[in-house]
Amino acid sequence: MVRWAWRRWQGAWRRWSLWTLLVALVAAMLVTVVWLAGRYEASVVQSQLERDTADAVADLRTALARNLQNIQALQGLAPGGSQWQVQAGALLREHRELVGIEWRDRALNVQAQAQSPFFPTRGERGNSDGAHSDTALACANAGRLSGAAYSSSYFQPQGAGLGVEMMELCLPLSTAGRAGGYLVVTYSLQNMLTELVGHNLTRRQEVSFTEADGTRLAMVGAARRGTRMFTAQQLLDLPGNTLVLRLDGWHAAPSLFPNVLTALVTAMSIALVTVVAMLVRDNRRRLSAERELGDALAFRKAMEDSLVTGLRARDLQGRITYVNPAFCEMVGFSPAELLGQSSQAPYWPPELAEEYWHRQAVRLAGTAPPREGFDSVFMRKDGTRFPVLIIEAPLINAVGQHTGWMSAFIDISEQRRVEELSRASQERLQATARLATVGEMASLLSHELNQPLAAISSYATGTLNLLEVGPGSDSAALQAGLQDARTAMQRIAHQAERAGRVIKSVHDFVRRRDQAREAVPAQELLGDVLPLVHLQARKLGVRVQVALEPGLQPVLCDRIMVEQVLLNLTRNAMQAMDDPAIAVRVLDIRVRRAGSNAHSGWLEFSVADCGSGITDDTARQLFTPFFTTRPEGMGLGLSLCRTVVEQHGGFLGYGPHTPRGTVFTFTLPFARPAPETH
Ligand code: ADP
Numbered sequence: 001m002v003r004w005a006w007r008r009w010q011g012a013w014r015r016w017s018l019w020t021l022l023v024a025l026v027a028a029m030l031v032t033v034v035w036l037a038g039r040y041e042a043s044v045v046q047s048q049l050e051r052d053t054a055d056a057v058a059d060l061r062t063a064l065a066r067n068l069q070n071i072q073a074l075q076g077l078a079p080g081g082s083q084w085q086v087q088a089g090a091l092l093r094e095h096r097e098l099v100g101i102e103w104r105d106r107a108l109n110v111q112a113q114a115q116s117p118f119f120p121t122r123g124e125r126g127n128s129d130g131a132h133s134d135t136a137l138a139c140a141n142a143g144r145l146s147g148a149a150y151s152s153s154y155f156q157p158q159g160a161g162l163g164v165e166m167m168e169l170c171l172p173l174s175t176a177g178r179a180g181g182y183l184v185v186t187y188s189l190q191n192m193l194t195e196l197v198g199h200n201l202t203r204r205q206e207v208s209f210t211e212a213d214g215t216r217l218a219m220v221g222a223a224r225r226g227t228r229m230f231t232a233q234q235l236l237d238l239p240g241n242t243l244v245l246r247l248d249g250w251h252a253a254p255s256l257f258p259n260v261l262t263a264l265v266t267a268m269s270i271a272l273v274t275v276v277a278m279l280v281r282d283n284r285r286r287l288s289a290e291r292e293l294g295d296a297l298a299f300r301k302a303m304e305d306s307l308v309t310g311l312r313a314r315d316l317q318g319r320i321t322y323v324n325p326a327f328c329e330m331v332g333f334s335p336a337e338l339l340g341q342s343s344q345a346p347y348w349p350p351e352l353a354e355e356y357w358h359r360q361a362v363r364l365a366g367t368a369p370p371r372e373g374f375d376s377v378f379m380r381k382d383g384t385r386f387p388v389l390i391i392e393a394p395l396i397n398a399v400g401q402h403t404g405w406m407s408a409f410i411d412i413s414e415q416r417r418v419e420e421l422s423r424a425s426q427e428r429l430q431a432t433a434r435l436a437t438v439g440e441m442a443s444l445l446s447h448e449l450n451q452p453l454a455a456i457s458s459y460a461t462g463t464l465n466l467l468e469v470g471p472g473s474d475s476a477a478l479q480a481g482l483q484d485a486r487t488a489m490q491r492i493a494h495q496a497e498r499a500g501r502v503i504k505s506v507h508d509f510v511r512r513r514d515q516a517r518e519a520v521p522a523q524e525l526l527g528d529v530l531p532l533v534h535l536q537a538r539k540l541g542v543r544v545q546v547a548l549e550p551g552l553q554p555v556l557c558d559r560i561m562v563e564q565v566l567l568n569l570t571r572n573a574m575q576a577m578d579d580p581a582i583a584v585r586v587l588d589i590r591v592r593r594a595g596s597n598a599h600s601g602w603l604e605f606s607v608a609d610c611g612s613g614i615t616d617d618t619a620r621q622l623f624t625p626f627f628t629t630r631p632e633g634m635g636l637g638l639s640l641c642r643t644v645v646e647q648h649g650g651f652l653g654y655g656p657h658t659p660r661g662t663v664f665t666f667t668l669p670f671a672r673p674a675p676e677t678h
Contacts, residue, residue: 019280026276030269037265042230045249049205049232053247056197056207057234060245063196064238067095068148068169071185074101075173088114097191099166102184103173108139111181119188138170139182141240146172149240153189153209153217165189165209165217167241189218189243206248209236221248310388310409313395318342318364321404330388330411332381349379363392363405375412386413426643433636434564449502452495459495463488502535519554519671520562522591522603528559529566533574533587542574542585549592555603556671561644565652568637569607569664575630576611576662586610594667601670602650608663613656622654641666 070091077084088101092114099119103112138151148171157163171183189209197207197220206221210233233246304311310327314320319342323335331338331347338346348356356376363369373391380386389410397403466485526546537544555562570587577585587609594602614622621627623642628635645652650667657663 092116099186315404452499573609610661
């Protein structure tokens, strides 16, 4: 028991840990997938930003190079001349990122200058300030490189606390191979971003120039829109200066499902989890169904094992497919010896095997057995026979198909024994009742025998007298005497025969034990009883009337028992009239068809008297054995009568008789159905 519980616990634990592991794995996978998808999304945005930054840097580089070419074009013009001014002014109008162009001599003094109309004021850092350190540095660089050089950026205040970040480009001028001054071009970093970087970039994100420490020098671009910031920066290295271009993209997507792919994967994962959950539920249901099935099976098994009724199932070929323990115990064979048997079953008595074969063939042909079952005889393994009651029913499977026959067997040996005992005691009781009747009749017998005996005695005396003939008698007198003696002897013989008949009727009644039911005409039944009835009737001064309907069929009955019933009823009737107050004593016996229907299959006997009738008190116990109102009575008569009539399927009843007395009636079945009468 403990081991079983341990194993069950182990199984449950293993199952649960497996399920937990599965759920944990699915959850981990889901989280990883969402996280990876998020990261992928971020990396896509980031690389786009990197590309944009590279594009922006390339844009700037190209534009700066083009500007440099335009500025170089100014070299050929006479500095400070009107032509130069026009060209420089046009350049400044065309390129808004340019703030101003100065022509400076080798000492960096401003010789000529043109100012962008978009930057009207350049503040105090005027053209006189030739020694501006950034410009000087840039021009020194330019001189060294003999090419364009940029200065580092500087802040140009514009009043009211505002200002712009500027950067200068210094281009050394050479006239006829001799260094002859510089062209200094001032760039506005802010306008560089606005003008030189593609608008599609600045529209979507924030573009700025920053210093190495991240300080923003100039910035254009969209305001912050998302919650997560992506940043990319790239160096714009110019001769003499290196700027950091930074792009900040704001992305509104740190949400759970950044894109369709993630949403799809998540949805599939959720579907997977749902399916797993459904599987778990289904599994749990299956487990509980299995448990219930197991319980039901165990219950059925326990029920079958505890049954005292034997059960046996056969398939449509007659093979035994199932036997329960009670059946095995009944016949003494083990299930292994019985299962699969289709030929002669080992519990069939050999002498009856043929009959059983026939019965099995009828059953297999599909003929339904009687519902109430039938009796049969089986043989145990030790060869003893025993009676069984078999109840058979078709086996119908779950889809309504007839798959065989199920039979229930009840060992009725004990029942038979009890029946036998009760039949024997019933017989003994009836014999006792008959003997009691005979005892009662003994007095009647002596009274009845008195007459023939007295007659015999007087005839014998007369004959003796005749035999005492004197020697002198003549032959004629002798002849007459002999004739008289013969007549007397004949009378004696007649009387003796009569006495013998009286004794024989009583003897027959007591001795006859033939039990078989036979077809007996009603007249014969009455004929057997009437001599005895008359005996008593004569003694009690009762007149016996018998009325028999003509053309009656014989009745199917146990002759002796029915005669006993008739005798009991007539005797009771005559005893009821044995009262000095009753002057008219008539016993009326009638036999006719029961009911008004000529086709009725029953014959009705009625025995009516003019006696005292039956009081309510007596009626209550009338059929109770040993109830009697007579001192010499046994109280068995009526209870036996009812038993006998009911055994024949009939009915015994009584009622008042007019003008007085009681009438007892009982019915018996006809041997054959009544013939049709038209
Ligand atoms: P027993 O004749 O030995 O008394 P029964 O069972 O035949 O036993 O009858 C029981 C009682 O029923 C009788 O004692 C009698 O009182 C009453 N009884 C039977 N038949 C009649 C009848 N025809 N009229 C009146 N009483 C009757």
